Structure formats: structure tokens, C-alpha cells
Amino acid sequence: MFTHHCTACNRRQLILPSQVTRLDNTHRGIDVTFTCWCGSEQSLLTGRAAQQPRATLVA
Numbered sequence: 001m002f003t004h005h006c007t008a009c010n011r012r013q014l015i016l017p018s019q020v021t022r023l024d025n026t027h028r029g030i031d032v033t034f035t036c037w038c039g040s041e042q043s044l045l046t047g048r049a050a051q052q053p054r055a056t057l058v059a
């Protein structure tokens with residue numbers, strides 16, 4: 001689990017593994033897609049290749 005600042009509800013939320021819907025291994029790092037407690041789909045780039053944590057709203 002990890003914390004994430006949601007761009008939809010503008011809150012820092014604790015994201016549980018059960019909320020993760022997709023993991024994509026890209027050249028930029030691991031793209032984690034999950035559903036926030038508010039119901040918004042969010043993504044987070046993580047892993048060794050990621051320059052810095054990033055959060056974007058996937059519309």
C-alpha cells in the first residue's frame with residue numbers, strides 16, 4: 001500500500017493493493033493504475049526508472 005494525492009478529490013489517500021487495477025512496466029518505470037476511494041481512476045509512476053513520483057488523472 002502507498003499514499004497518493006488524488007487529483008479528483010484533492011486529498012491524500014491511503015491506497016490498498018485491492019484498489020490497484022493495473023500495473024504496466026514501461027521504459028519510464030512502473031505505471032500503477034488504481035481507483036481512489038472517491039471512485040476516480042488515478043495513476044502513479046513508480047519504480048527505479050521513474051525520475052520522481054507523479055500523479056495524473058486518467059480520463
Ligand SMILES: [Zn+2]
Nearest residue numbers: 006009036038
Ligand atoms: Zn480521490
